[in-house]
Amino acid sequence: MLTLSRGASVVIADDDRRDAMTVEDPLKDAGFRTTLITEFDPDMDADAFLASLVGKYDALICDHVLSSHGRVRFTGAEVVSKANLHGEAPLPAVLISSHINTTQQGSISRWRKGIPQVVSKTDLSEEILPAIDYTVAELNGDFARERRVFPTPIEIIDVAPEGEVRQAKVVVVGWRINTPVWMPLDPILEATGLRTESLAGQWLDADVNCYARKAEDLYYSNIALSPELPQGWLSA
Template identity: 30%
Template sequence: MKVLDRPLQPGDPVAIIEDEAVNRRATGWIVEEADFTPVPVSRIPASLDELFAEIEDKAVAVLCDHRLGRGGNVSYYGAEVVARSNRRKIPAVLLTSYANSDENSSIRRWRSDIPMLLSRGADTAPERLAEAFALAGEECRGIYSEARRPYRVIVRIQSCRYGPEGVVAECVVTAWQPRTTVDVPASMITECLNMPIERLVGKRLSADVNIYSPTAGELYFSDFKMGPGVPSGW
């Protein structure tokens, strides 16, 4: 795919990655209303490399559903597609009906490279899609809004529990909202620290977090490390 050094323009081809035909058609109409050219991907390959090879030279941007494995052998989520596309400097937007249910789990894992999450139905106006692509394009060119800029801060693991998609760590980010817990997939933390999440409960870690995010769903976390210990006497 061609890496753009400019904002998307009317007529630019946008790959639509959606496993359900009815949603693929509906998404194509939204893309057309936003003045882009829809390029539907009717077959979702088993691997991400195959997927990007499928749309290579056909599109300059990506619009992707989140849950792609229905009725097939796809092992990845759309959030990973969008994140990897944006890392490649190909503007990509995530559009899903499961924004509310998945934003703290499978979407959170990739949120640092998903500039804007669109909820199917509520956010499907062409103007919102154009706004999302503009934001993705800016981040691909290294321009970040204050709400998306990461800061190195302390994250405390308050507790952990089992959720629908595995163990979830309930975290407190004092620099964001000190009285609010935020769900983070425990594997995001344990993969960085090589330590069971149970041993990290009560510990203070450091991580890159966009602390000026207006909502918990838009928070992202990356690069967890052990934080400073609590001074004696506290």
């Protein structure tokens, strides 16, 4: 079982040193040892950056946008997701961001499966320690209700293949049948092998965290094309 006792080492990755120090204060008060990373190698991808951390630290706190002072080849969301899903030796990681509910939300949603919790920078002092505990619990298999996945049909309404993060407008039947939401397109393309222009109107089966409180907290996995549904199924 993964454990993270007070006194463990936590690395904080943020290109804004003042923000990194704001995260550092409550961690130090709780007894954690901290290291700050505020500069990033522009030649490193997310996997290389993560490899530089694994085995050296017990947990990671990472900002989402790391490129305000120069070119960076990855987002914090990608690093955090890959850290938490790192095979048999995950590195517990929490994503922090000042871009929740902005145009950057799509790039967070792309990696949401491996991000148990996103903490707004405005709430760091109160939420960072509970977020660490929440993440460690999930990595030990204790998923919160809003993170548990259930099989559900998904209808693709539209696609937006342009932009930094390609998206699909979908109805997740097991979540809110009358509320279309935008979710990452690439996992659908990778799972089905279909062309973008043929997706609208398609039905999928997937595992989705149907108890998520907000659309931006949804994630899906095990995506597959759905068998043809009986006529009149939705109106029955």
